[in-house]
Amino acid sequence: MSDSSYWFQPPPRPSLIPMRPQTPISPPVEVSIDGEKVSVPAGSTILDACKKIGRDTPTICYHDTLEPVNVCRVCVVEVEGSRILVPSCSRKVEPEMVIQTASDRVRHSRKMVLEFLQSSVDLSTAPQILDQARRYQTNPARYGDPSPPAIQNERDHHHAGHHEIPSGEMAQTVAQPPKVDNNLYVRDYAKCLLCYKCVEACGTDAQNTFAIAVAGRGFDGRISTEYNKPLPDSACVYCGNCIAVCPTGALSFKSEFDMRQAGTWDESLQTQTDTICSYCGVGCTLTLHVQENKIVKVTSPFEQEITEGNLCIKGRFGYSHVQNIEE
Amino acid sequence: MDIKFTGPEPTSAERLAVDAVLGPPESAWAGGKRNMDLEGRISLLGGSKARSFRDRLLPAFHAVKERFGWIPPGAFHYICKRLTVPPAEAYGVATFYHLFSMEHRKPTEVHVCEDIACRIKGSGELFNALVNAHACSTEIGIRKSPCLGLCERAPAALILKSGEQPTGGAIGCATPGNVQDALTTNSFPDQQQNWLTHSVPQLGQPQLRLLARVGHTLPQSISGYQATGGFEGLTNAIAIGPLAIINEVIASGLMGRGGAAFPTGKKWEAVAHASGPTKYVVCNADESEPGTFKDRVLLEGDPLAVIEGMAIAGIASGATKGYIYIRGEYPLSVNRVQNAIDASLASGWLGSNIQGSGHTFHIEIRKGAGAYICGEETALFNSIEGKRGEPRNKPPYPVHVGLFGKPTLINNVETLANIPWILRLGGAEYAGIGTGNSKGQKLFCVSGHVANPGVFETPFGITLKQLIALAGGTPSGAPIKAILLGGAAGTFVGPDQMDVPLTFEGTRAIGASLGSGVVMVFDETTDLGDILVRIAAFFRDESCGQCVPCRVGAIRQEELMQRLRVGQPKGSAGQEVSLLGEIAQVMRDASICGLGHTASGAIQSALRIFGTRTMQKPVPEVKP
Numbered sequence A: 001m002s003d004s005s006y007w008f009q010p011p012p013r014p015s016l017i018p019m020r021p022q023t024p025i026s027p028p029v030e031v032s033i034d035g036e037k038v039s040v041p042a043g044s045t046i047l048d049a050c051k052k053i054g055r056d057t058p059t060i061c062y063h064d065t066l067e068p069v070n071v072c073r074v075c076v077v078e079v080e081g082s083r084i085l086v087p088s089c090s091r092k093v094e095p096e097m098v099i100q101t102a103s104d105r106v107r108h109s110r111k112m113v114l115e116f117l118q119s120s121v122d123l124s125t126a127p128q129i130l131d132q133a134r135r136y137q138t139n140p141a142r143y144g145d146p147s148p149p150a151i152q153n154e155r156d157h158h159h160a161g162h163h164e165i166p167s168g169e170m171a172q173t174v175a176q177p178p179k180v181d182n183n184l185y186v187r188d189y190a191k192c193l194l195c196y197k198c199v200e201a202c203g204t205d206a207q208n209t210f211a212i213a214v215a216g217r218g219f220d221g222r223i224s225t226e227y228n229k230p231l232p233d234s235a236c237v238y239c240g241n242c243i244a245v246c247p248t249g250a251l252s253f254k255s256e257f258d259m260r261q262a263g264t265w266d267e268s269l270q271t272q273t274d275t276i277c278s279y280c281g282v283g284c285t286l287t288l289h290v291q292e293n294k295i296v297k298v299t300s301p302f303e304q305e306i307t308e309g310n311l312c313i314k315g316r317f318g319y320s321h322v323q324n325i326e327e
Numbered sequence B: 001m002d003i004k005f006t007g008p009e010p011t012s013a014e015r016l017a018v019d020a021v022l023g024p025p026e027s028a029w030a031g032g033k034r035n036m037d038l039e040g041r042i043s044l045l046g047g048s049k050a051r052s053f054r055d056r057l058l059p060a061f062h063a064v065k066e067r068f069g070w071i072p073p074g075a076f077h078y079i080c081k082r083l084t085v086p087p088a089e090a091y092g093v094a095t096f097y098h099l100f101s102m103e104h105r106k107p108t109e110v111h112v113c114e115d116i117a118c119r120i121k122g123s124g125e126l127f128n129a130l131v132n133a134h135a136c137s138t139e140i141g142i143r144k145s146p147c148l149g150l151c152e153r154a155p156a157a158l159i160l161k162s163g164e165q166p167t168g169g170a171i172g173c174a175t176p177g178n179v180q181d182a183l184t185t186n187s188f189p190d191q192q193q194n195w196l197t198h199s200v201p202q203l204g205q206p207q208l209r210l211l212a213r214v215g216h217t218l219p220q221s222i223s224g225y226q227a228t229g230g231f232e233g234l235t236n237a238i239a240i241g242p243l244a245i246i247n248e249v250i251a252s253g254l255m256g257r258g259g260a261a262f263p264t265g266k267k268w269e270a271v272a273h274a275s276g277p278t279k280y281v282v283c284n285a286d287e288s289e290p291g292t293f294k295d296r297v298l299l300e301g302d303p304l305a306v307i308e309g310m311a312i313a314g315i316a317s318g319a320t321k322g323y324i325y326i327r328g329e330y331p332l333s334v335n336r337v338q339n340a341i342d343a344s345l346a347s348g349w350l351g352s353n354i355q356g357s358g359h360t361f362h363i364e365i366r367k368g369a370g371a372y373i374c375g376e377e378t379a380l381f382n383s384i385e386g387k388r389g390e391p392r393n394k395p396p397y398p399v400h401v402g403l404f405g406k407p408t409l410i411n412n413v414e415t416l417a418n419i420p421w422i423l424r425l426g427g428a429e430y431a432g433i434g435t436g437n438s439k440g441q442k443l444f445c446v447s448g449h450v451a452n453p454g455v456f457e458t459p460f461g462i463t464l465k466q467l468i469a470l471a472g473g474t475p476s477g478a479p480i481k482a483i484l485l486g487g488a489a490g491t492f493v494g495p496d497q498m499d500v501p502l503t504f505e506g507t508r509a510i511g512a513s514l515g516s517g518v519v520m521v522f523d524e525t526t527d528l529g530d531i532l533v534r535i536a537a538f539f540r541d542e543s544c545g546q547c548v549p550c551r552v553g554a555i556r557q558e559e560l561m562q563r564l565r566v567g568q569p570k571g572s573a574g575q576e577v578s579l580l581g582e583i584a585q586v587m588r589d590a591s592i593c594g595l596g597h598t599a600s601g602a603i604q605s606a607l608r609i610f611g612t613r614t615m616q617k618p619v620p621e622v623k624p
């Protein structure tokens, strides 16, 4: 090949390791939270400002790695000049905002949101939310006993705009049997509080697979594949990134689900070990959750700057060869 | 995007129905034959180009629904493929709207209104009779519907027939007989000449401005329109230019008629000043507030005025494209507006270079598909964009980030119908009509127990008593028990408030609101408990379900109202009322949108006035 054929020359090596572009620094914004002055970078949310001075603000639908959808409304605060409360997780600070985080109105709304969730969703595997509920002294019993669970797939057929008139004696819930349609993970929508996180993780915020979306309307809203197809027939690629962000355990590893059913799941016996996935060159960090010398689930730290806690099917579920023990 | 399309292939009929609205597929990507010239080995339509089709989703679903009565999986997947929409997302969109069904439906559906104005006129019996009559039919299905916007002719029904030649129409004062007639003859009362004359009791009176043409001129006749002052406003607008138009609208003091009463001029100014080359004008014709039917009367009776108003809004704001979002339950309005748009285009009052002025403005109709929440402005944008009709969090406001993320001017039908009049008269003179903060003339939707229900137009300042008198009072002369102002999202007032002036400030002073202009009258015989239970059920049905306070609050409110209804409160009635108050407060304080904020208002006001005893079924008097 002659010297003049330049087309095979490799591009010059970058002199720097590729990094995220620097965000320009704009002047900080000063706001007042419960009378205390706080200064945060422009573009921060009220939640960021609250965190900075250690105001502990409950959040459910918010997640550091996802676009805020501000639907749960548990993080609301009072902003002077606003008729209604505002969600701190998504509202950006503005100069001289006066914010109240502990007024009666704020406490009432937070309490009611938590109480509403307790009265309609199974939160038994969501200890943080239950903690918050205790802190805000909820009393879900006042809506009556929970109504009996729907039969399998019944809720998936509810038609928008038509519902059976309730007797009012019992509190309606989203209770229903879990959807177990594959060997990797289980969807137990009796525990789903419709935070939209899994949909975001499956969609443009991480995976871009779009296997699940919110279907139906109002209290009949639900997370669903098209026509409520079982997962193996859907677009799901089993990256498990939805499981990672689910705040209630509605989505869980089949291994965890089975152990919980058998009563053998015990987090106090579990260790967590970080390692690097060896399947491909991306090199995602894996956190192996091990109980009694068996991997029971795999997560990845959200703080990981590049992968933000996301994995693919191999890193997430491809561990059985490690423990291919005859039983 | 990497989208996996699953599911069955379309039948040829399904393919035809979809292609009829989307055009034939150009490439293999969109489900057609591979076109090697166009595509080669790359995907021609990926990425942002594919995403730009998303807004055709609802029109495509409508086409399939009109052909088959429901959305069969083959057609569904074909649509997803054509528009590059992930099937799960498209399924989420289709299941949001109650006129779309993903399960097999009979080809003809009769929707019987079960809302407030109709239930006091026997819609329950009508529904039962129709269900019995068609129990074994494989052709005809009977369904309950929220308010059909025909409250002046309660009880109302809407027939939607799917098939190769889909047809349908509304039936007022419905009986099993006239519904059956329409089903067999395929001719619908709303196509008859005198249809609108029933809706406007003041027909022909000289003081009418907004209703002046309704029932008189042919709705799509340009010459008839111009003979009565039509397009004079637009002509003036073209002559004076955007800045002066906005000044006239500001000077007029016009406030939005969609319910929120926002100053229209201020909104227009904000959109005109918003940055960016692309802006939109949207006309909100989703009118679904129970008790409201004024927009329907304007769309059916004088669509050109709305079109003229939109064109003026376009010139003022710098938008060249407008959308009018009409609720799916108004097939006649869709028809009339489309004809009026076509006629305007043909005569140069719309399109590029309007009357040689160099201004361009096009209008496209979008049909809703059964969702009250899509009247909320940001939910409406999402619906046009082919998404679930979920309201967005505000800020940002539509004037900055609206339809397709662009600055958007959105106004109600009646607001826009005022615009040509203002531009003809001059803002200052318009401001001379009405009272302190309420300028101009207002359309009131009077229904319920009155002798002549209908849309009434009067200058602002008329009192509740005068308006009810105008509508002939209660038919039997029976005393009035309560009046619902502003619809289901409004407030009940008692007969002691009859002297309240029906202005923005007058109603606010008594803790009520004018809302969309609903005045629904209930006489002494009314079972108010039944109505309150229905209002609770309405919000349970219509909440989009996005935010917890409204999604769960609406259902807890309904359960509680049911307990009061059957007289089995948990604890004392007093405890229930205070719990109801707590539910109301979180819905008002923490919900995302106006639906949640107002979902408890009517119930709270009624219980405040009448107490919990009004909830119980009236015991029929036993004669000794």
Ligand SMILES: Cc1cc2nc3c(=O)[nH]c(=O)nc-3n(C[C@H](O)[C@H](O)[C@H](O)COP(=O)(O)O)c2cc1C
Pocket: B255, B256, B257, B258, B259, B260, B261, B262, B264, B284, B285, B286, B287, B288, B289, B372, B373, B374, B375, B376, B377, B378, B410, B411, B412, B413, B415, B416, B593, B594, B595
């Ligand atoms: C639940 C809900 C439903 C609404 N429905 C309608 C409607 O059907 N028509 C309408 O014009 N405005 C409706 N609105 C008000 C709109 O959000 C918006 O304020 C209005 O279209 C603005 O127009 P205007 O300024 O001309 O009033 C609704 C608001 C809410 C919260």
Ligand code: SF4
Pocket: A191, A192, A193, A194, A195, A196, A197, A198, A199, A223, A242, A245, A246, A247, A248, A249, A250, A251
């Ligand atoms: S399944 Fe989990 S992540 Fe998904 S919406 Fe429900 S609670 Fe949220």
Ligand code: SF4
Pocket: A277, A278, A279, A280, A281, A282, A283, A284, A311, A312, A313, A314, A315, A316
């Ligand atoms: S998790 Fe998947 S993407 Fe990450 S390193 Fe392992 S194989 Fe590669």
Ligand code: SF4
Pocket: B373, B390, B391, B542, B543, B544, B545, B546, B547, B548, B550, B551, B591, B592, B593, B594, B595, B596, B597
């Ligand atoms: S208030 Fe109700 S309708 Fe509005 S966003 Fe929340 S759930 Fe949806």
Ligand code: FES
Pocket: A058, A059, A060, A061, A062, A069, A070, A071, A072, A073, A074, A075, A076, A087, A088, A089, A090
């Ligand atoms: S955490 Fe802010 S609304 Fe859910």
Ligand code: FES
Pocket: B113, B114, B115, B116, B117, B118, B119, B146, B147, B148, B149, B150, B151, B154, B155, B156, B290, B291, B292
């Ligand atoms: S049409 Fe029945 S209440 Fe409006």
